[in-house]
Amino acid sequence: xxxxxxxxxxxxxxEGAIVSLNCTYSNxxxxxxxxxxxxxxxxPELLMYTYSSGNKEDGRFxxxxxxxxxxxSLFIRDSQPSDSATYLCAMSALSVTSGSxxxxxxxxxxxxxx
Amino acid sequence: EAGVAQSPRYKIIEKRQSVAFWCNPISGHATLxxxxxxxxxxxxxxxxxxxxxxxxxxxxxxxRFSAERLKGVDSTLKIQPAKLEDSAVYLxxxxxxxxxxxxxxxxxxxTRLTVT
Numbered sequence: 001x002x003x004x005x006x007x008x009x010x011x012x013x014x015e016g017a018i019v020s021l022n023c024t025y026s027n028x029x030x031x032x033x034x035x036x037x038x039x040x041x042x043x044p045e046l047l048m049y050t051y052s053s054g055n056k057e058d059g060r061f062x063x064x065x066x067x068x069x070x071x072x073s074l075f076i077r078d079s080q081p082s083d084s085a086t087y088l089c090a091m092s093a094l095s096v097t098s099g100s101x102x103x104x105x106x107x108x109x110x111x112x113x114x
Numbered sequence: 115e116a117g118v119a120q121s122p123r124y125k126i127i128e129k130r131q132s133v134a135f136w137c138n139p140i141s142g143h144a145t146l147x148x149x150x151x152x153x154x155x156x157x158x159x160x161x162x163x164x165x166x167x168x169x170x171x172x173x174x175x176x177x178r179f180s181a182e183r184l185k186g187v188d189s190t191l192k193i194q195p196a197k198l199e200d201s202a203v204y205l206x207x208x209x210x211x212x213x214x215x216x217x218x219x220x221x222x223x224x225t226r227l228t229v230t
Binding site for chain 1: 118154155157158159162170205207219220221223224226
């Protein structure tokens with residue numbers, strides 16, 4: 001079983017739609033949760049960072065963490081064609097064996113159609 | 115602020131050949147990472163440097179992969195000999211602090227390796 005599971009999509013939505021992207025995880029030691037956006041042929045860039053359970057909002061983006069269910073989400077409001085990219089969830093724990101290594105999901109490919 | 119620079123952008127080699135990738139991190143970033151991203155998968159950490167020293171190389175296939183970071187700045191990643199399953203994008207990232215959990219990673223655009 002993978003430590004982090006993410007639906008690879010692809011996901012196609014019309015412009016203006018609300019997008020929901022999700023990841024589940026099995027390692028209860030994960031405490032730090034991130035979302036990265038990766039455009040085609042580019043490196044990932046950090047979108048959102050959260051620690052512990054709860055919501056965090058930044059403009060049109062909201063990150064949600066539910067540690068009891070081992071489930072994290074990224075919501076994109078009023079989606080734009082420029083949001084078309086692959087979205088990667090990433091998680092980290094602090095441990096003797098893995099340090100603070102980031103574990104990534106496989107990414108969800110999103111297309112927003114004008 | 116200049117980003118993480120990587121070269122070459124693309125490389126095609128035959129199996130059993132050797133190849134090297136170069137990375138120049140953001141100025142002042144103490145921590146440097148090499149990730150392997152196979153098509154359709156998320157990046158997987160190969161090695162993490164803190165200045166000159168190796169912090170985590172537990173997922174580096176040491177029989178064929180090697181990496182060094184000279185003078186705590188630039189880094190090279192080498193594969194010798196390459197296998198077909200090494201076809202992937204090799205991403206370099208750097209961060210100001212040590213922990214990926216509290217110091218954002220800045221990624222380069224990667225080197226796309228094809229092994230035939």
